[in-house]
Amino acid sequence: xxxxxxxxxxxxxxxxxxxxxxxxxxxxxxxxxxxxxxxxxxxxxxxxxxxxxxxxxxxxxxxxxxxxxxxxxxxxxxxxxxxxxxxxxxxxxxxxxxxxxxxxxxxxxxxxxxxxxxxxxxxxxxxxxxxxxxxxxxxxxxxxxxxxxxxxxxxxxxxxxxxxxxxxxxxxxxxxxxxxxxxxxxxxxxxxxxxxxxxxxxxxxxxxxxxxxxxxxxxxxxxxxxxxxxxxxxxxxxxxxxxxxxxxxxxxxxxxxxxxxxxxxxxxxxxxxxxxxxxxxxxxxxxxxxxxxxxxxxxxxxxxxxxxxxxxxxxxxxxxxxxxxxxxxxxxxxxxxxxxxxxxxxxxxxxxxxxxxxxxxxxxxxxxxxxxxxxxxxxxxxxxxxxxxxxxxxxxxxxxxxxxxxxxxxxxxxxxxxxxxxxxxxxxxxxxxxxxxxxxxxxxxxxxxxxxxxxxxxxxxxxxxxxxxxxxxxxxxxxxxxxxxxxxxxxxxxxxxxxxxxxxxxxxxxxxxxxxxxxxxxxxxxxxxxxxxxxxxxxxxxxxxxxxxxxxxxxxxxxxxxxxxxxxxxxxxxxxxxxxxxxxxxxxxxxxxxxxxxxxxxxxxxxxxxxxxxxxxxxxxxxxxxxxxxxxxxxxxxxxxxxxxxxxxxxxxxxxxxxxxxxxxxxxxxxxxxxxxxxxx
RNA sequence: GCCGAGGUAGCUCAGCUGGUUAGAGCGCAGGAUUCAUAAUCCUGAGGUCGGCAGUUCAAGCCUGCCUCUCGGUACCA
Numbered sequence: 001x002x003x004x005x006x007x008x009x010x011x012x013x014x015x016x017x018x019x020x021x022x023x024x025x026x027x028x029x030x031x032x033x034x035x036x037x038x039x040x041x042x043x044x045x046x047x048x049x050x051x052x053x054x055x056x057x058x059x060x061x062x063x064x065x066x067x068x069x070x071x072x073x074x075x076x077x078x079x080x081x082x083x084x085x086x087x088x089x090x091x092x093x094x095x096x097x098x099x100x101x102x103x104x105x106x107x108x109x110x111x112x113x114x115x116x117x118x119x120x121x122x123x124x125x126x127x128x129x130x131x132x133x134x135x136x137x138x139x140x141x142x143x144x145x146x147x148x149x150x151x152x153x154x155x156x157x158x159x160x161x162x163x164x165x166x167x168x169x170x171x172x173x174x175x176x177x178x179x180x181x182x183x184x185x186x187x188x189x190x191x192x193x194x195x196x197x198x199x200x201x202x203x204x205x206x207x208x209x210x211x212x213x214x215x216x217x218x219x220x221x222x223x224x225x226x227x228x229x230x231x232x233x234x235x236x237x238x239x240x241x242x243x244x245x246x247x248x249x250x251x252x253x254x255x256x257x258x259x260x261x262x263x264x265x266x267x268x269x270x271x272x273x274x275x276x277x278x279x280x281x282x283x284x285x286x287x288x289x290x291x292x293x294x295x296x297x298x299x300x301x302x303x304x305x306x307x308x309x310x311x312x313x314x315x316x317x318x319x320x321x322x323x324x325x326x327x328x329x330x331x332x333x334x335x336x337x338x339x340x341x342x343x344x345x346x347x348x349x350x351x352x353x354x355x356x357x358x359x360x361x362x363x364x365x366x367x368x369x370x371x372x373x374x375x376x377x378x379x380x381x382x383x384x385x386x387x388x389x390x391x392x393x394x395x396x397x398x399x400x401x402x403x404x405x406x407x408x409x410x411x412x413x414x415x416x417x418x419x420x421x422x423x424x425x426x427x428x429x430x431x432x433x434x435x436x437x438x439x440x441x442x443x444x445x446x447x448x449x450x451x452x453x454x455x456x457x458x459x460x461x462x463x464x465x466x467x468x469x470x471x472x473x474x475x476x477x478x479x480x481x482x483x484x485x486x487x488x489x490x491x492x493x494x495x496x497x498x499x500x501x502x503x504x505x506x507x508x509x510x511x512x513x514x515x516x517x518x519x520x521x522x523x524x525x526x527x528x529x530x531x532x533x534x535x536x537x538x539x540x541x542x543x544x545x546x547x548x549x550x551x552x553x554x555x556x557x558x559x560x561x562x563x564x565x566x567x568x569x570x571x572x573x574x575x576x577x578x579x580x581x582x583x584x585x586x587x588x589x590x591x592x593x594x595x596x597x598x599x600x601x602x603x604x605x606x607x608x609x610x611x612x613x614x615x616x617x618x619x620x621x622x623x624x625x626x627x628x629x630x631x632x633x634x635x636x637x638x639x640x641x642x643x644x645x646x647x648x649x650x651x652x653x654x655x656x657x658x659x660x661x662x663x664x665x666x667x668x669x670x671x672x673x674x675x676x677x678x679x680x681x
Numbered sequence: 682g683c684c685g686a687g688g689u690a691g692c693u694c695a696g697c698u699g700g701u702u703a704g705a706g707c708g709c710a711g712g713a714u715u716c717a718u719a720a721u722c723c724u725g726a727g728g729u730c731g732g733c734a735g736u737u738c739a740a741g742c743c744u745g746c747c748u749c750u751c752g753g754u755a756c757c758a
Contacts, residue, residue, distance in 0.1 A: 216752090219685045223753075227684070296686085296752060326686080327751075334751095365706090370694085371687045372751055379693075379707090386707065390720055398717045405716075445694075449706070463722040468715075538718060599682035602757045620757025641758055654758045665757095 004320075005287035006045035009036050010264045012294040012302075013053035013098070016077040017062050020084060021342035022375055023335040024295075026363040027325040031444050032293035033090045034364065037498035038439050040091075041518030047282050050085065050092040051267045052078040054099045055241040056256035070240045074099055084346040088356050089501050094271035098242075098259060102273075103266035107259045108245035110313060111234065114193075115246060119312040121192040121231055126169070128183035130176040142183065144171030188237065189248065193258070195229035198308040202229070205318065206303060213303075214442070216370065217324045220299045232305070234258040261306040283316055290319045299324045323442040326368040330375050331555060340558040343375070343551075351551070357500035358384050358540070364448050364499055377548045384543045387452065392503075393540035395458040396492065399485035400510055400536035402467060411486055412479035413529040421484060424461045428454065428488060429522040435495060451495045458488040483529060486511070490526035494518060506539045585640040586656065586680035587611055588670050594627035597647050605649055606630075610639050611677015618651035624665040634669040636680050 011032040014020055020029075029050075036048035054074040063070040078097050085095060097103070114120050128142055176183045206213070206221045213221075234255050235244050241253030253259075265283055272279035282288055292302045302322050310316035329335060335342045348359060362383050366373055403409055417425070431454050438447035467481040493507040494516050508515065512534045513527060520526060527533075590609045597603035602620040604627055617637065636656040643652045656668040670678065 216686050220753075221685095223684045227754085300753085329751095366693070373693080376692095382692095382707065385718095389718060394717060394720050398721080400717095402716050443695095449695095452706085459717095459721055460723095462716075463714075466714085466716090471716090540718085542718065597756085600756050601682075618756095618758085622757085638758080644758055646758080647756070651758065 004044075004289040005285065006282060006289070007036075007039050007047070008268070008282045008288055008290045009039075009046065009048045010290075010292050011048075011050050011092075012292075012298050013051050013260055013263055014081055015056070015058070016052040016054045016074040016081065016097070017059050018077060018337045019080045020345045021335060021337070022330070022345070022348075022359070022363060023328040023342070025088070025345060025359070026328040026367050026373075026375070027295040028293050029085065029088075029090050030360060030363050031323065031325065031367060031442070032291075034444055034447075034498040035291070035293070035439065035442070036091055037501065038518065041494070041497055043517060043519070046093075047268060047271070048091060048093050049264050049267050049271070050090070050095040051263050052081055052095075052097040053256070053260045053263065054078065054097055055253070055259055057238070057240075060238075060240045071099070080346055084349060087349050088345060088360065091501075094267045094274075096263075096267040096270050098263045098266070100266065100270065102270045103259075103263055104242050106266040106269060107242045107254060107262040110262050110265075110309075111191075111242075111254060111258070112245050114309075114312055115191065117314075119193075120234065121194050122189065123192060124187065124189040126185040127188050128174060128176070129186035129188075130181060130183050142171065142174050142176060144174040190233050190235050190252070191244070192231035193234050193305075193309065193312065194231045195305065195308055196231060198311060199225065199229045201311065202304055202308065205307070210321075213321060214323060214369075216296060216326065217299055217303060217322055220296070220324075221303045224300055224304055229304070257301055257305065258309070261301065261309070286317060288317055290317055292319050292322045294322060294324045296324050296326050321442070326370065326372045328363075328366075328368050328373055328375055331377070331552075332374055340561070341555070352547075354502075357503045358388060358543075360500055361388060361448070364444055367445050369443065369445060377551045381543045381545075381548045384540065388540045389542055391452065391459065392455040392492070392496075393538060395455045395462070396489055396507060396510065396539060397536055398462055399458070399482065399489050400533060402462075403482055403486060403533060404536065406467075406471060406478065406482065409533045409535070411527050411529050411531045411533065412483050414483040414524070415476050415480040417480065420464065421480065424457065424484065424488075425524055427457055428491060428524075431491075431495065432521040435521075439498070448499055451499060454488065454492060454495055458485060458492075461485065461488070484524070486527050486533070487524050490516070491521060491523070494521040503539055506537075510534050510536050510539075582681065583640075584638055586636055586638050588674050588676055588678040588680065589635050589637040589655075590676045591630050591633045591635060594630050596622055596627055597649065600647060603647060604630075606655070608635065608637055608653070608655070609676045610637055610653070611675070612639065615639075615652040616650065617653045617655055618646040618649050619655045619657075621655070621657060621665050623663075630667075633667060634673070636668050636670070 009032055011028045014024060032048065036046055039046045052074065059070050059073050063073045066073070074097070082095050085092065098107075111120075115122075174183055175181070203225050206218070207225065211218065235249070235252045235258075236255050237251055238253050239251065241256065242259045243249070244252040244254060265279075268279045268282055271277075272282075283290070292306075294302050299322070302319065302324075307318045310318060327335070330341060330343060333341055349356070352358065358380070362380050363375070365383060365387075366375060366379065403411065406412075431450055434450045435447050438444070438450060462481075462485055465481045467478045467485075470478050470481075489507065490511055490513065493504045493511070493513070496507075497504045497515075497518075510533060511527060512532060516526060587610050589611065591606055592609050592614065593607035595605050597605050597618060600622070602622045604619050604622045604625070606617045606619055608615055608617050638654040638656065639652075641652075641654050643650050645651070657665045658668055659665050670680070
């Protein structure tokens, strides 16, 4: 394995439109922190970078909904996030933000360099613009007639019927899907990163040279690369973001996917300025190992797009590994910010004061490394009570209490070793290599288990050696046994340091020692005989059922609130006139037939009796209803909507559906049994 | 639909390029023990490795089909 001079470790930038929850922690921040702490313990030159991602449309929407500025939103969440990370002991060397001056400068310059060197495609084109919706239309928001096969429902980027790739201007009779109007041509200029030009390189680099990446990451990359890469716009018409730094680009900002990862570099620069260091080696020296910790939603950006950007720039190194984790569920349900189904870090820290390490431990032990995992409060309690309290806490307490009891807290001498002692010592020595191997291959759960096995070894050693029995008969033997027990305890402070830094600090307090370095792990001479340890105290407390119930109740409250749905409903749409309303002809109807549209996930083809006639409607409800269950259902149907071809089937109308927060659909129907054809108004 | 990752003991997960009676932790049962937050230590029960077919002397691991979960993507008048 290559010996690197320094390590640059990044953790995905949390998006500053909400606080951080356990899913973020288990996926990204706990593993990256463990890795960073481990490497520092080995004396490596480590830079651990974090920061908030503060641009993008969702933040502007949230701000609008709350009647505040985007800056207000990001200030609020950046503050909460930063503080809670600190409290959990996530040991960032720098945690900054993408609204910083440094970042705007860095991201702007990055763009400028690519621009000036011709690494970007500039397209000053006439694009379709919807005057009613007042925006430029993305390819997919335009439909029209395919010039090749005359399919009238071709999209701006592709015709589904003949499969040809198109551009919006190719279409005959273009229509905006937002308003249905004829879009006008309006001039706009944008810049694109030609990912296709980097495709061969990326294929070689990832598929051939990085076969050791995690299967989920590698597979996802392969999937993207196999389907072909296309130029991707790096700018857009928006006011919130990093302004495009060239003349004539007013009203345009960098797309957030382009600016956010540069944040890692900006934050490094900020750190270096503060520390009086040179930032460049951390990003440009071949002897630097760059590692991106991310969740699976970020794989394509960190494995394909960002590397393509770095390579286009030319001065930067590429990541050595991108350990992407899967997702963490909570009590068998997807974690969701909008449904408030989450354990929020800032709330946990209040509900469980001084228990940062319990959360760190449980999340590390249950990390979704290979597949999605489930966090349950019951498991949280069990791991605390059965593992932290019973195995680790108990062993430390036993050895410290015995030392107090027999020797008044003075470490006894190590005498002659029995074969049994030698075995235990050999086992102790073997743990270092195992933990290292696991950590260096990003197998954090395994590493933690190995660390825990040291505490198990300690318990077993004491149980077998039984010093409390020998105390009256063989004083010298007891001295040796307790010396070994204390050396094991001292080793625990080293091996657990990456995982549970608050606990190891407590352990050192009990042992009355200062910090060791990682290379001392496995040693039998960590505490000299004659050294005096402190009065022991308990490092973990049992968590009672009541505390767990309280957390469960909190979650149930969220569930109830969601059910009553007075949660956050979308704001009302623009006012319309009565005349606008009566244009719609809505009728009560009855579903006569229903079948799934082949090769789709959501679409059902329905035959509906409208009273007026029987007609075919294609409806996107297959995820909420099975075809056989809805035959005979009363519905409301809009019958004077212009027909539209969907997947080759002409849909003549639209079934009215109510949709809740989680996307579930329900029919809207008359409460009295009126039969088909009654008008709805 | 297409692409990717998963489906291994009650629970959470290991299982390297196919090779003897499939492993760990927790939980459970029985026993030992008392220095310790009734904590610990030992022993044991418990699995047709998602299903079906195939390749092979040999398959949890390879191939084909099917099925379930998660993610990406298409579609959702």
